[in-house]
Amino acid sequence: MGVTQIPEISAGSCDRTMPVIGMGTSADPPADPETAKAAILEAIRAGYRHFDTAFAYGSEKPLGEAIAEALRLGLVKSRDELFITTKLWSSFAEKDMIVPAMKMSLSNLQLEYVDMYLIHWPVRLSKEVKKMPVEKREYILPLDLKSVWEAMEECKNLGLTKGIGVSNFSCKKLEELLATAKIPPAVNQVEMNPIWQQKQLREYCNAKGIHISAYSPLGANNTKWGDNRVIGCNVLEEIAKSRGKTSAQVSLRWLYEQGVSIVTKSYNKQRMRENVDIFDWSLTEEESKRIAQLPQKKGVLYANLIGPYDICLEIDAEI
Secondary structure, three states: OOOOOOOEEEOOOOOOEEEOEEEEOOOOOOOOHHHHHHHHHHHHHHOOOEEEOOHHHOOHHHHHHHHHHHHHHOOOOOHHHOEEEEEEOHHHOOHHHHHHHHHHHHHHHOOOOEOEEEEOOOOEEOOOOOOOOOOOHHHEEOOOHHHHHHHHHHHHHOOOEOOEEEEOOOHHHHHHHHOOOOOOOOEEEEEOEOOEOOHHHHHHHHHHOOEEEEEOOOOOOOOOOOOOOOOOOHHHHHHHHHHOOOHHHHHHHHHHHOOOEEEEOOOOHHHHHHOOOOOOOOOOHHHHHHHHOOOOOOOOOHHHHOOOOHHHHHHHHHO
16 A cells, blocks of 8 residues: 655744644543554554644553654654654643653653644643543633743743644634744644634634644544534535545545644544545535535533533633
8 A cells, every 4th residue: 555645734833844634642542552553653654744642642652652663664764754743731731840741741752852742721730630520620720821831932942842832722812822922833723624613713823823733623433522423414425425535535625625734533544544545636616615504513622521610611612
């Protein structure tokens, strides 16, 4: 089987270009390390060069082992061929804890630097939080965005990451961040797919030079926060059938045509390859119009993930 060449885009303040499709490593329930490592190696063979992890996923170590193995096997010639994104967990979202947290992630990954470091969520969690959803409201704390971002900027200035960004940030939160940032966020990674198209946020980020990266591009089916609303969407199924594609490919192609990058996760060998087979065809104007008119429904709700507390409901209302 051939290797798909995945196009790269420039992402704002990041020092290097980013492949438009990344492989996600968040699994529900979490995959065992050997399964994750084998899937990542298979993805490298299929042409994936961007891998998205996070401290919270527990996948940094298997990803690091897979990278070391890929280098040993000659699947990639050097670390520079890969683009690695990881994320600051909310329990470490305090100025003095961020550089040490970044170094801990680098140790897990067996790397000297990552290519993108994101603030995972726009909240801080207390050290008492051991599982999600959070058991008590007082464990969810406001994020001191100014000092947290200063520490993120320090990570970049120290050469620990080529780019810094955020995840799950609303226009309002980005406005607050941009008011004091010396280095603007390169990326805002958010839920986006044909059923949650994020038009307002995309317009705002385009105007500010912030690149949008889409997670849950297929609706995160078979997870506790997702469902089959994308894969089972009649309009996408009809387009897919008429084009000899899958609903997943239609969704991913639509996202690519919106100018965003995509984090898609499959540990299935065939689907992994199908998910990058979207670059040699395009949607017609009529097909794009049909997708643009789909009824919208948000999938990822903080009230479900973190807890049904005021601060989470506020975030859900904003983004």
